[in-house]
Amino acid sequence: MKTKGVYQEPQWPMLLVLSCATIVFIMLIAILGIVFFKGLPAITFEFLTSFPTHGMTQGGILPAIVGTVMLTLITAVFSIPLGVGCAVYLNEYAQNTRTTRLIRAAIRNLAGVPSIIFGLFGLALFVEALDFGTSLYAAGFTLGLLSLPYTITTTEEALKVIPEGLREGALALGATKYESIRDVVIPAAVPGIATGAVLSLSRAAGETAPILFTGAVFYITGLPGHPGEEFMALPYHLYILSTQHQSIEAVRPLAFGTAVVLVVLVFLMNLAAIILRNKFRNKLK
Amino acid sequence: MNRNQLRIATNTGFGYLFQFTGLFCIAVLLGILAMLMYNATAFFFEASPIDFITQTQWNPNNNPLKASYGLLSLLASTLLVTLGAMVLAIPLGIGTALFMSEYAGGWLKHWLKPAIEILAAIPSVVIGFIGIVAVAPALAWMFGLNNGLNALNGAILLAIMALPTIITVSEDAIHAVPSTLKEASYALGADRWTTIRKVIVPAAYPGIIAAVMLGIGRAIGETMTVLMATGNALAFPGGFFDSIRTITATIAIEMGEVPFRTTHYYGLFAIAFVLFMITMVVNIMAESIANRARKFQ
Numbered sequence: 001m002k003t004k005g006v007y008q009e010p011q012w013p014m015l016l017v018l019s020c021a022t023i024v025f026i027m028l029i030a031i032l033g034i035v036f037f038k039g040l041p042a043i044t045f046e047f048l049t050s051f052p053t054h055g056m057t058q059g060g061i062l063p064a065i066v067g068t069v070m071l072t073l074i075t076a077v078f079s080i081p082l083g084v085g086c087a088v089y090l091n092e093y094a095q096n097t098r099t100t101r102l103i104r105a106a107i108r109n110l111a112g113v114p115s116i117i118f119g120l121f122g123l124a125l126f127v128e129a130l131d132f133g134t135s136l137y138a139a140g141f142t143l144g145l146l147s148l149p150y151t152i153t154t155t156e157e158a159l160k161v162i163p164e165g166l167r168e169g170a171l172a173l174g175a176t177k178y179e180s181i182r183d184v185v186i187p188a189a190v191p192g193i194a195t196g197a198v199l200s201l202s203r204a205a206g207e208t209a210p211i212l213f214t215g216a217v218f219y220i221t222g223l224p225g226h227p228g229e230e231f232m233a234l235p236y237h238l239y240i241l242s243t244q245h246q247s248i249e250a251v252r253p254l255a256f257g258t259a260v261v262l263v264v265l266v267f268l269m270n271l272a273a274i275i276l277r278n279k280f281r282n283k284l285k
Numbered sequence: 286m287n288r289n290q291l292r293i294a295t296n297t298g299f300g301y302l303f304q305f306t307g308l309f310c311i312a313v314l315l316g317i318l319a320m321l322m323y324n325a326t327a328f329f330f331e332a333s334p335i336d337f338i339t340q341t342q343w344n345p346n347n348n349p350l351k352a353s354y355g356l357l358s359l360l361a362s363t364l365l366v367t368l369g370a371m372v373l374a375i376p377l378g379i380g381t382a383l384f385m386s387e388y389a390g391g392w393l394k395h396w397l398k399p400a401i402e403i404l405a406a407i408p409s410v411v412i413g414f415i416g417i418v419a420v421a422p423a424l425a426w427m428f429g430l431n432n433g434l435n436a437l438n439g440a441i442l443l444a445i446m447a448l449p450t451i452i453t454v455s456e457d458a459i460h461a462v463p464s465t466l467k468e469a470s471y472a473l474g475a476d477r478w479t480t481i482r483k484v485i486v487p488a489a490y491p492g493i494i495a496a497v498m499l500g501i502g503r504a505i506g507e508t509m510t511v512l513m514a515t516g517n518a519l520a521f522p523g524g525f526f527d528s529i530r531t532i533t534a535t536i537a538i539e540m541g542e543v544p545f546r547t548t549h550y551y552g553l554f555a556i557a558f559v560l561f562m563i564t565m566v567v568n569i570m571a572e573s574i575a576n577r578a579r580k581f582q
Contacts, residue, residue: 009476009478013477013478014388014477016380017380017381017384017387017388018384018388019380020376020377020378020379020384021380021381021384021389023377024377024401024404024448025397025400027404027445027448030419031404031411032403032407034415034418034419035414035415038418082306085302085303085305085306086303086307086310088303088306089307090307092303093300093304094307099307099308100307102311103307103311106311106313106315107310108572109314109565109568110313110314112499112565112568113314113506113561113564113565114505114506114507114533114561116506116537116557118317119537120320120321120540120553120554120557121316121317121320123540124320124324125316125320128545145313148313149310152310176292176296177300178299179292179296181299202406203406206406206407206410206411207408208410208509209409213540213541235408235509238411239410239509242414242417243513252418256418262408262410262411266406266407266408267403270403270406
């Protein structure tokens with residue numbers, strides 16, 4: 001029944017946008033649901049701690065887990081110093097000159113370069129030109145370049161919120177600019193920098209395309225011992241198990257298990273970043 | 286050198302060091318561009334550039350008489366799957382962004398934002414895996430196909446990959462619309478939907494377009510999902526039920542096996558160069574639109 005004289009707002013627009021949000025939410029739940037529902041049964045202590053056996057149809061994924069951890073560490077060692085250095089330059093030193101604008105434009109464009117092109121660049125630069133061969137170094141440095149723009153952007157955000165007074169205080173006490181950055185600005189920004197670094201590393205840890213040609217392999221005997229060697233990695237392992245293996249149906253449970261481990265690893269890194277961020281927020285208050 | 290001179294020297298040295306890391310970013314971008322251009326040029330010394338942009342056959346072969354390096358099928362595949370992804374992701378993404386900023390209450394928003402962040406954090410190889418184990422069988426069952434590894438599958442997955450970008454960026458744009466505009470519209474007697482349609486969306490329009498462009502850039506450059514879920518057939522795509530092979534998937538498949546410094550090897554850099562230029566143009570357009578938007582606010 002219509003109430004006379006009172007305008008009733010139509011309900012359908014709300015239902016329309018609500019259903020959009022619901023669909024997106026259901027997609028997320030479906031993806032996680034499928035991965036965890038089918039993958040969790042495959043997760044055993046043995047799966048996490050043993051080597052693949054019988055042509056990768058049985059056994060565990062230990063070398064892939066260790067490979068991904070080592071790869072992420074090399075990525076961190078490469079991209080964090082460079083990223084922090086660049087962010088410090090942009091936030092503390094750079095005037096609004098042509099060069100600065102060029103640097104900013106380069107960073108924004110780097111963030112949009114497809115990951116497979118970073119893979120090609122890593123192949124041409126690290127594997128071939130610098131002669132690292134296909135190795136943990138080459139793949140880690142490639143991922144380092146890929147995550148550089150994110151590290152820079154998040155570090156700069158962290159530096160921006162440091163009050164100007166802290167810097168001026170340090171300078172007034174006679175510190176040089178570098179000393180004020182080293183002893184005051186960076187220590188104050190560490191939680192923010194760490195948050196951003198962990199987030200960009202979690203992104204790098206899940207990447208597959210850049211490591212396709214730079215060092216990831218199907219199978220190695222033994223753990224990756226030296227960063228100059230080829231390695232197994234979780235994302236690449238999942239790719240191989242789900243598309244390239246000769247008995248794809250037989251290894252499905254292993255593929256689901258690998259997917260769970262990869263997703264959990266990435267989520268744990270995100271969780272660590274969120275905890276860091278909340279701590280940082282409370283400290284600022 | 287006394288202590289103070291050392292401090293000043295360190296100060297100067299680190300100033301240069303920081304500047305160097307800044308310039309390093311430009312060097313990386315230029316390095317990527319130079320690497321692609323160098324190898325693409327090498328390709329065009331060995332293969333005809335005219336054939337490259339007019340032929341549909343991508344058929345690398347050691348025998349130069351049998352080989353054919355045509356870009357068009359790959360490019361059409363990339364564009365088709367991106368188009369499909371955008372048809373799905375643009376309405377869903379903008380709808381979700383509108384819901385989050387205009388309708389959702391405090392607690393719902395509190396839960397939706399992290400959900401979008403989680404979606405963004407899922408590695409692309411996992412999304413591709415979902416395409417194989419869930420989307421493909423579902424499509425095969427729904428449309429009575431042999432398998433569901435086709436352009437539609439790729440489009441659905443790419444939509445999932447692009448959604449977080451589209452939602453976050455357009456939500457920011459909608460959120461940045463001054464509330465005075467909204468209040469003025471309500472004061473004139475407009476309801477919520479009219480306000481969204483006539484005031485909020487037009488005001489946030491440049492930001493929403495930028496969000497869509499960033500989503501397109503993301504989808505065009507995505508490798509693993511299309512590599513795993515579209516079947517990778519080397520033919521000119523006829524529609525969404527055809528198996529396709531995108532530029533990114535072709536590079537991923539062939540680069541691992543191709544001998545160094547052959548025509549085929551250079552050819553992969555040539556298609557990578559095309560891909561790079563497309564994403565670059567899309568991203569620069571997104572940025573200039575977003576900048577123009579900022580000027581008006």
